[in-house]
Amino acid sequence: MSGGDKGAVVTLRWFDAPGHGRLEMIDQTRLPAVFAYLPYDSAAGVADGIRTMVVRGAPAIGVAAAYGVAVEALRLQSLPRQDFDEALDAGFALLAASRPTAVNLFWALERMRACRARQGSTRQGSTSSAAIAATLLAEAKAIHNEDIRINRQMGEHGAELLADGARVLTHCNAGALATAGHGTALGVIRSAVAAGKKISVVADETRPFLQGARLTAWEMVQENIPVTLITDNMAGHLMAHGEIDAVIVGTDRVAANGDVANKIGTYMVAVLAHRHRIPFYVACPLSTIDLSVPSGREIPIEERAPQEVTGFRETQWAAAGVRVRNPSFDVTPAELVTALITEKGVVEAPDEDKLRALFDD
Ligand code: MRU
Numbered sequence: 511m512s513g514g515d516k517g518a519v520v521t522l523r524w525f526d527a528p529g530h531g532r533l534e535m536i537d538q539t540r541l542p543a544v545f546a547y548l549p550y551d552s553a554a555g556v557a558d559g560i561r562t563m564v565v566r567g568a569p570a571i572g573v574a575a576a577y578g579v580a581v582e583a584l585r586l587q588s589l590p591r592q593d594f595d596e597a598l599d600a601g602f603a604l605l606a607a608s609r610p611t612a613v614n615l616f617w618a619l620e621r622m623r624a625c626r627a628r629q630g631s632t633r634q635g636s637t638s639s640a641a642i643a644a645t646l647l648a649e650a651k652a653i654h655n656e657d658i659r660i661n662r663q664m665g666e667h668g669a670e671l672l673a674d675g676a677r678v679l680t681h682c683n684a685g686a687l688a689t690a691g692h693g694t695a696l697g698v699i700r701s702a703v704a705a706g707k708k709i710s711v712v713a714d715e716t717r718p719f720l721q722g723a724r725l726t727a728w729e730m731v732q733e734n735i736p737v738t739l740i741t742d743n744m745a746g747h748l749m750a751h752g753e754i755d756a757v758i759v760g761t762d763r764v765a766a767n768g769d770v771a772n773k774i775g776t777y778m779v780a781v782l783a784h785r786h787r788i789p790f791y792v793a794c795p796l797s798t799i800d801l802s803v804p805s806g807r808e809i810p811i812e813e814r815a816p817q818e819v820t821g822f823r824e825t826q827w828a829a830a831g832v833r834v835r836n837p838s839f840d841v842t843p844a845e846l847v848t849a850l851i852t853e854k855g856v857v858e859a860p861d862e863d864k865l866r867a868l869f870d871d
Contacts, residue, residue: 518686521570530584533577535565538687542728553582553601560608567688568762568798569657572614575605576650579622583643594639610810611771611839612762613800618653625649657690660795660853664694665701668793668851672702672709676755679712682773683725684760694793695758698851703735710736716773717742718818742775749786757783758791764799768844768860769806774837780846789848796852799865806841814838
């Protein structure tokens, strides 16, 4: 078995078996009531797992997609090269269509494509389908392990921003469950706690999918990190009463100008933080920065099913037939972001020049 971060929950894991293997992912739609892994051995299966949010959170989606390519390649490895290449292209397309906003999905698929391209094309090369599948699996494992390392680096940089005793509000789940391990925003909190600071977390429940109530609160309870759950409309009240010292969130895509797409409701929290002069930090691996989109306006925002707003699971409380909007993400303008926390360090008041400089070697 490979993957995972000591201490934190193991969101995805790989089981090796001669000639094939399988990906297993915690079914996050059932947490916290049920803790169970689901097995995946095809790109279609992994794409479905991403679409239905068995796995969610930008970095975890990226790692899952990379394994999605690998399991598909292993499944197809007995085909002759040309058939293998065509069928694998179809697998890439399925994965790319699973969710639109988190750029880590496309970043990971691009890395897997580049890895395949390095093996040579059908016309050029004699590399066997099985050899390519093995190389793609190695690349997926590398992406998996890098994600954990990067989260730990972000954690160390970000922990320095938090004072001992800080009360930190977070929105959605940017924890171990949203990554290959440790987490981005919750990774900063974990690292600060590991450094001996007494940190307490205020978790927005995060309507409508309840990632804060179901996932963030669960992760913190598992590790005995003090956590208080609130509904999303309570954040302003707590800030006005001096009960929040900092906000840390994750992100699904940061545009070239520093605008930040994250879970719906993040923008509201950022505006409130600005009003109350509370620092608003965004934990952001470089794989989440998309220099190809000039501003947040060009970031595709996923619109999800109306049933998520009219009720939860089998309980529906709104009038049948009511018109619903359910944008799953919003954009926080760069001017409201105090700093991005990246694996290369903290970027205060992010702008295009500072973001581009992160990619200079
Ligand atoms: O719809 P989700 O649950 O995939 O949305 C997740 C978020 O918005 C997270 O904050 C973001 O992906 C960062 S996770 C480290």
